């Protein structure tokens with residue numbers, strides 16, 4: 001269970017999150033909606049341990065994400081959290097294959113053949129198996145987004161935090177990605193927290209949270 005309690009975050013003296021509580025259990029596939037600038041990406045980054053809260057707790061079970069040292073946190077993130085960045089954070093000069101590999105290459109407990117098998121399987125799931133050797137530079141926005149999705153799933157994380165994962169996709173492709181998330185949720189109990197502006201995407205999750213004026217509402 002990934003949970004936050006009383007999380008506060010300010011930037012330059014302006015408080016964006018005013019003490020937020022949220023629990024994401026194995027059984028959950030949830031979404032977060034809210035206006036641009038309301039703090040959705042900030043919330044996700046804090047939950048992933050990418051950003052420290054000013055106050056409050058960030059816990060994964062007994063593990064304290066909010067205070068763990070950087071090495072412990074990096075190891076935890078690698079194995080447990082799949083993160084889809086709003087701006088993808090891919091390496092444009094590398095191929096699709098190598099960008100997905102970047103998600104898993106530090107894992108010593110997964111052998112090379114298994115890494116390659118997962119990359120191939122995910123490329124098929126997101127519809128990019130014929131583009132694996134293409135440089136990311138040459139891809140469309142929606143294709144890049146699907147590379148970022150594949151990279152986030154390659155470690156078979158227990159939790160996926162997805163920042164507008166379908167924002168660049170047409171509705172049919174977006175539905176395909178949501179169906180993939182739902183299959184993973186049902187098969188492996190992967191929990192998902194999905195930031196979206198799209199009411200139809202949010203409606204496919206079991207629970208919709210809304211951020212407004214620094215508060216989270218269910």
Ligand SMILES: Nc1ncnc2c1ncn2[C@@H]1O[C@H](COP(=O)(O)OP(=O)(O)OP(=O)(O)O)[C@@H](O)[C@H]1O
Pocket residue numbers: 011012016034035036037038039040041042043086
């Ligand atoms: N590193 C930072 N330094 C200063 N201000 C920041 C920083 N990160 C975020 N902010 C500010 O915090 C507020 C919330 O930003 P955030 O990116 O979380 O919003 P969002 O809800 O994800 O918006 P969008 O829907 O446009 O992606 C914004 O006003 C933003 O300018």
Ligand SMILES: [Mg+2]
Pocket residue numbers: 040041042086163
């Ligand atoms: Mg955002």
